[in-house]
Amino acid sequence: MRDCGDCTACCLLTTVRELSKDDGVLCPHCTTEIGCGIYEDRPLSCREFKCFWLAEGWPTHLRPDKCNVMFEALPGVTTVLALPVVSSETFDTDVYRVIQKMVNKGRAVIFQRECFLPAGKTKEDVLQDIQKVLRINNGCSNI
Ligand code: SF4
Ligand code: SF4
Numbered sequence: 001m002r003d004c005g006d007c008t009a010c011c012l013l014t015t016v017r018e019l020s021k022d023d024g025v026l027c028p029h030c031t032t033e034i035g036c037g038i039y040e041d042r043p044l045s046c047r048e049f050k051c052f053w054l055a056e057g058w059p060t061h062l063r064p065d066k067c068n069v070m071f072e073a074l075p076g077v078t079t080v081l082a083l084p085v086v087s088s089e090t091f092d093t094d095v096y097r098v099i100q101k102m103v104n105k106g107r108a109v110i111f112q113r114e115c116f117l118p119a120g121k122t123k124e125d126v127l128q129d130i131q132k133v134l135r136i137n138n139g140c141s142n143i
Helices: 009-013 044-048 052-056 094-104 123-137
Strands: 069-073 079-084 108-111 114-116
Touching: 009 069, 052 069, 069 094, 079 094, 079 123, 094 108, 094 114, 108 123
Parallel strands: 079 108
Antiparallel strands: 069 079, 108 114
């Protein structure tokens, strides 16, 4: 099975509820030397998380630490988040091809506060998607 190698992008970019870690804050267990310092005991959300690169078997140069963007599917909706790993805008040009492919397949992509929308989808649709995800994450089931 494919593994993450030296990449630790999701240890910065994702929320880990079990550790009260917010997105955008590097996990205190993440080290440059060995990656996850509690790998055998890491929380379930870390075990279950798969960025698109890992889940879809994308080419090596699109691994988040290499192309500087991590693509994350939001559960239950067709909107995808594309999250910069670094603040600079030096992304692999293939990142934009990936976004276009996703849009062609009917997914909306949010990247750098910009919405890339498939035909027939509006920004309001995407906002509804996001609100739905936020309600799911807050434990609301009456959607
Ligand atoms: S961002 Fe993707 S490739 Fe990188 S460590 Fe997380 S799951 Fe693995
Ligand atoms: S516990 Fe490990 S895998 Fe999970 S965010 Fe922290 S360093 Fe990454």
